[in-house]
Amino acid sequence: MAQLWGGRFTKETDQLVYDFNASIKFDKKLYREDITGSKAHVKMLAKVGILTDEEAIDIEHELDNILTNIENGNLVIDETCEDIHSFVETCLIKKLGDVGKKLHTGRSRNDQVALDMRLYTRKQLELVDADLKDFLEVILRIMKENITTIMPGFTHLQKAQPITVAHHFGAYFEMFKRDRQRIFDIRERMNYCPLGSGALAGTTYNLDREYTAEILGFKGPTLNSMDGVSDRDYLIEFLSALSIIMMHLSRFSEEVIIWNSNEYQFVEIDDAYSTGSSIMPQKKNPDIAELVRGKTGRVYGALMSLLTTMKGIPLAYNKDMQEDKELAFDAIETAKNCIVLFRGMIDTIKFNKEIMRNSAKNGFTNATDAADYLVKHGVPFRDAHGIVGRIVLYCIEKNIGIEDMSLDELKEISEVFEEDVYDAISLETCVNTRLTIGAPSVKSMEYSIKKETDYLKNS
Template identity: 55%
Template sequence: MSEKPWAGRFNLPTDIFVEEFNASIYFDKRLYKFDIKGSIAHAVMLSRQGIIAESEARAIVSGLEQVLDEIEKGEFHFDIGDEDIHMAVEKRLTEIAGPVGGKLHTARSRNDQVAVDVRMYVMYEAETVKAYLINLIRVLVDKAVNNIGIVMPGFTHLQQGQPILFSHYLMAYFQMFKRDFQRINDLMIRANYCPLGAGALAGTTFPIDRNYTANTLGFYGPTENSIDSVSDRDFIIEFLSAASICMMHLSRLSEEIILFSNPDINFVTLTDDYCTGSSIMPQKKNPDIPELIRGKTGRVYGSLMTMLTIMKGLPLAYNKDMQEDKEPLFDAVDTLLASLKVFAPMIEKMKVNVDKMQQSAGKGYSTATDLADYLVRKGIPFREAHHIVGKTVAYAIDNNKNLEELSINEMQIFSKFIEKDVYNYITLDASVNSRNSYGGTSVESVMTQIKLAKSFLDDNL
């Protein structure tokens, strides 16, 4: 059992079960790159400030680089007795560099050390999330461009409402994922401040240069309050919140893909390489990928709730409870990245069944609102027009006809204002392209949306 840094205060060694319960090394070891990077910056700063000798800093940096190399090559032995990644790295550094390795921890605590490690980790993974989001956005925009003019039914309450362009539908999800991208960007602005140098909670008596370490590590600058520096986990909660919202968007689209790929609906067909079969029913083709993403969304929600619960009653400053921040964060990162990684190519390869979409769009009296608008243009108040069209639709249902199949004589049973020009307004294409308001579903309006989306992509690629 390795001697603990605090052994001078204690008369008894740590109980073996306490050691196992207390250790985080088996999950926080994935922070090793950030821990070593932060330690190198700290060592150089100590030398620049005359707190340790330049030769000592060189020995420490060389030793840390060797530790990094050993970990990357799989030659490093992680021992539960080291408790966490910080102590594991420092112990091995001291084995390599000798007693000078012990000087690395001058003017810092594990409290500010882990805070800077996790911040760097979140910033790194946030950039990766942004890259995956941009790729998904590109896929959605390309698919909207390639399917412009295809009409599908639009739904409210999962009931047919009005005909829309399939491209308009896709661009709705573009808006969601654009906001996800912006949320990640936004949280990175607040997270990008360096807590290193805050010490345990009160700062340090040594003449450190926190601006140097912050700039070296790529932060905007140092955090402004040493207590908040070590006790803040808002940046994790913000990341998990953004991840949860993004997963919610993926889940909503997954739900619709599952519905739309059902053979009875058949709007889209997923390629075989993104589906699985049944072990007992040979005919089955199951949309397991969108189903899994729908399920994994709850897992990311759980990570967010875990962090909110951990932090809700903690007094200042650092508390051991905060060790529990890493596993939910790591799991959420892995889940979100895996979901985004598999989702974009699935959508890209997905086949759009044009005829089935357009056939379905013609059912359900989806142009009834257009008939009401037609009557309003004739001077009838909308509420009265709504009532007239409702009766017209009821008549059509009773007679098993679509609206455009009704004769003028039949329509005029309900309003003498209906004339032959009505057929110019109640076809699918006329309905779609008449909705030319900004953000509407007409081809012209959707092309404007696509143009703006391409500009967003150009600005963020």
């Protein structure tokens, strides 16, 4: 058992206890961050005179060798070591002897792992943000191409008013834009360096924590050593942001699944993002959308698990906090994969535009506009609402749309109707007379699309 402690103990740790306590099977993922942090620590130790320049050069050189050998496969991480920190330091000591033993001066595994997780999380925040930006580029392209593609808008899953594909996708653009803003906020808030906090109370060595933070790209050092080693707020925030991203993806997935159904046929998912049935040859299943919807609960679970783990932990570090890694690693990879796969599915999806338009027409989505027509001709809204309700009932009985009624039929219900009603209740009019910012008209959508284009260019 390779461990960097034990002087106070008189017998070996039970093997089952050791295995239960060890974290290397999952924290080996942090080898780059661990070596990066160690190199910064060595530079700082040399700057303040704890290491000689020669010692620092030798340690940094060997740390670089360890990193290179791990990445090219010449050095396999030994899972009999307790954790990745022990493995890296053990390799260093094997090469440099007593000089290698000086690496850990002025730090603890507590601030070391706190640094590793911050470096890892910061990098993952950047990667998720990049994936979201790529996704938004796809959504924006679809918006630009479908500014006049009419479809029904829904409330309660009931057809409500006519909108466009551009307008519908624009709603998701806003959601994922907010997700990027949350990612940015988390990065800003968590970008402080815990290295130098020691186990919990700092150290008697004259460390230059500002210098270490600067080397590693942090805004500065954490200002309380107890919080420095025991804070996982940034990880909880990240898992929360990922959960919201997954919630948005799951809502989008649900709509794609509905639109892809035989009953709707609004879209056709590309073969590359569909699967078939082992028994029913006609099937083309929206598996990617269904899996994204299903994996949402997996990311939620990681958030709730970490919140539960942290809720009863007294200051400062406790071994419970080791449970943060497996949960975070899995949730981050799950969310990243879902974003990329969903983006690919949406990027290749085909819209059945005529079916979407007919669905809006046959769903009486212009009923509100028919009522507005009456109001503009002097009918009180409550009366107009009742008149159009009777018209809808008549159309249902006849299996026609409002625009299919003759003027005589309309006048039998209300004498107010004139020939101009047909223009007023056309789907194009219904969409394009809604000119407020955020509405589905061509003019409003052109305004929104310009704003979204500028946002992507500048973010």
